[in-house]
Amino acid sequence: MVPALIESRKPQYLTAECISCNTPVEFLMPKSTGEVIFIKCYACKQVLSIDNQFPQKSTSSTTSGTSTPKSGVNSNKKETKPKRTGLGTDAKPLETELYDILGVPVDATPTAIKKNYRALALQNHPDKNPDPDAHAKFQKISEAYQILSDPKLRSDYNMYGQNKDVSPEGGFVNPEAFFKQQFGGDRFVDIIGEISIGRDMRDALNESEDDTVELTPEEKAKQEAAVSQTRDDARQARVDKLVKNLVHKLSIYTDGPCDYNAAVAYQEMVRLEAEELKAESYGVELLHAIGFTYTLKAKQYLGKSEMLGLGSWFHGVREKGHILSETVSTLRAAMDLQQSFTQLQEAEKEEMDEVAKKALEEAAASKGLRALWKGSKLEVEGVLRDVCDKVLGDPDVPKATLLRRASALKIIGAIFEGVKADKPTTP
Numbered sequence: 001m002v003p004a005l006i007e008s009r010k011p012q013y014l015t016a017e018c019i020s021c022n023t024p025v026e027f028l029m030p031k032s033t034g035e036v037i038f039i040k041c042y043a044c045k046q047v048l049s050i051d052n053q054f055p056q057k058s059t060s061s062t063t064s065g066t067s068t069p070k071s072g073v074n075s076n077k078k079e080t081k082p083k084r085t086g087l088g089t090d091a092k093p094l095e096t097e098l099y100d101i102l103g104v105p106v107d108a109t110p111t112a113i114k115k116n117y118r119a120l121a122l123q124n125h126p127d128k129n130p131d132p133d134a135h136a137k138f139q140k141i142s143e144a145y146q147i148l149s150d151p152k153l154r155s156d157y158n159m160y161g162q163n164k165d166v167s168p169e170g171g172f173v174n175p176e177a178f179f180k181q182q183f184g185g186d187r188f189v190d191i192i193g194e195i196s197i198g199r200d201m202r203d204a205l206n207e208s209e210d211d212t213v214e215l216t217p218e219e220k221a222k223q224e225a226a227v228s229q230t231r232d233d234a235r236q237a238r239v240d241k242l243v244k245n246l247v248h249k250l251s252i253y254t255d256g257p258c259d260y261n262a263a264v265a266y267q268e269m270v271r272l273e274a275e276e277l278k279a280e281s282y283g284v285e286l287l288h289a290i291g292f293t294y295t296l297k298a299k300q301y302l303g304k305s306e307m308l309g310l311g312s313w314f315h316g317v318r319e320k321g322h323i324l325s326e327t328v329s330t331l332r333a334a335m336d337l338q339q340s341f342t343q344l345q346e347a348e349k350e351e352m353d354e355v356a357k358k359a360l361e362e363a364a365a366s367k368g369l370r371a372l373w374k375g376s377k378l379e380v381e382g383v384l385r386d387v388c389d390k391v392l393g394d395p396d397v398p399k400a401t402l403l404r405r406a407s408a409l410k411i412i413g414a415i416f417e418g419v420k421a422d423k424p425t426t427p
Helices: 097-102 110-123 134-148 151-163 175-180 186-192 197-209 217-254 260-277 283-305 307-350 354-392 399-417
Strands: 013-017 024-028 036-040 047-051 084-087
Touching: 097 110, 097 134, 110 134, 110 354, 134 151, 186 217, 186 260, 186 283, 186 354, 217 260, 217 354, 217 399, 260 283, 260 399, 283 354, 283 399, 307 354, 354 399
Parallel strands: none
Antiparallel strands: 013 024, 036 047, 047 084
16 A cells, blocks of 8 residues: 655744643744744743744755754654743743742732731741741841832843842842831931841841850850940940930021021921931831920920929829830730740641641731830830930030920921821831
8 A cells, every 4th residue: 555645835833832831832933033032822821932043944854943942844853842931921920939938929019028028027037936947038038028029120030030130239138137127227227226126136147157155154144244235335325326416406406596487497307307207117107206205305304494393294204104104015015926926836736727827927927026116116215215315414505505405306206296107007
């Protein structure tokens, strides 16, 4: 029997395989030579880039699609698998690893990304997490957030994945410093200094990298005393610097003309500053804490000139009541957090199902952020009280100037306390 002879035709289509869903796709052969062509998968809509050069002419003696994409023409030569890289979109990113690290969907809003970052950063903080891999996890969480929180870097990552350098300009920042930015950032440093959480995080990470050394009780006590002294010195240096900063800010008012127009101009200057500061992370909450302290201290000083100094005494009592209330609130938040961590540890032992475990983790993270904010606020207000006492109690400054300082401090405090968020914030 004579074998059937089947006529062939000049190839018109090439085939390839979608790297996303592994579906075979067919497409028309390009008419012109090009190094890269882009194909959209009909099944999953993923955009593929195929790195290949096509010959200008096809003949019966060569493969029409070259050795990269598979063509519909048989060849005696062994086909090589095409080298392909996907091209993702914002709706369907090429990779989702960074989203998985932060536990958010690919269409997560910036607010959701930020919320999960804070929760995970606290949960995996080396000082709070005994896991030996906590430091590495903390680093990855920080780097993932730095990319996904930047619209340009996020778009690049969605399109190219990690095939392209999507790190921030200047590289990734230190995760401890970056976490500190979540509470006021550098814009507040001249007003409140560096919140000690930044230093505590750095010290904790340094300790985790050092080998554990057995110390005698005497050596341990000596080490703790040295650490305590270092912290006291750092706090004093912080207060002294903030005193200079505040005196300079108040001098714009105290050294200027004593009239209505000058007061209005000063108020406008402070208002503009507050509008800028409130845009920072936890900006409104920090402004309220600063404003409350400034106002209370100004009224306390100005009250000395009232009858029998009763105004000063009243505001002094109010200050002590506020300190007690904030301290108790902070302790309760810390105890609540400790209880959540205990529940998480029990869940690990009992092998609780993932849904319930995730709910516990989210609750612990939320409570952790609340406790962290409460502690930071208590610290900030304590430092600012010392700063105000020095600014308004300088024995080398004339009383008339001190009164003007108190008036200026009261102006700043009232404006800061009156700041309202553009949209609701949750401390």
